[in-house]
Amino acid sequence: MPVLASVTLRARDAVRGVWREAAKFGVVGALAFVVDNGGYNLLVFGLPGGAGGGWMRADAVQASVVATAAATLFSWAGNRYWTYRHRHRDKVTHELTLFLVANAIALAITAGTVFTSRHLLGLDSALSDNTARFLGWVLATLFRFYAYRRHVFVTA
Numbered sequence: 001m002p003v004l005a006s007v008t009l010r011a012r013d014a015v016r017g018v019w020r021e022a023a024k025f026g027v028v029g030a031l032a033f034v035v036d037n038g039g040y041n042l043l044v045f046g047l048p049g050g051a052g053g054g055w056m057r058a059d060a061v062q063a064s065v066v067a068t069a070a071a072t073l074f075s076w077a078g079n080r081y082w083t084y085r086h087r088h089r090d091k092v093t094h095e096l097t098l099f100l101v102a103n104a105i106a107l108a109i110t111a112g113t114v115f116t117s118r119h120l121l122g123l124d125s126a127l128s129d130n131t132a133r134f135l136g137w138v139l140a141t142l143f144r145f146y147a148y149r150r151h152v153f154v155t156a
Helices: 002-045 060-083 092-120 126-152
Strands: none
Touching: 002 060, 002 126, 060 092, 060 126, 092 126
16 A cells, blocks of 8 residues: 555656646746737737738738747746756757757747648638637647657756
8 A cells, every 4th residue: 555655646746746847838838929929910910000010011921930939039048947947958058959949840830820821721811810820829839848848958
């Protein structure tokens, strides 16, 4: 019985640790989501009530890349210094390189949903763009959580 109790306690502690980590990852991700989507909407559609749209209104895919890149830098700082502060590598450049590779893949996922919506489905409204970006963001977030835990923020 002591072995079963020990295994149960270790499993419970592991689940708590992952949930705590997921919650911090979620907070950083939610703020990065605001940076990403707020930036995208400003670039493509301009300020609310403004006439003519944003300065990248004709380049929605590129605007998605710019907004996601800004959110990526925010996310790296938040995850490195808060979410995974106890797991980051000694070599910052190696960690940042792995982070950027993971986020380049995630960026392609998000931009790919916008590309599909705009160029394959012919949709170009704010609703369709934001729906495509939300779907891309969900898929990219699942990928990021896996990649950060498994490959980026590990003690070297």
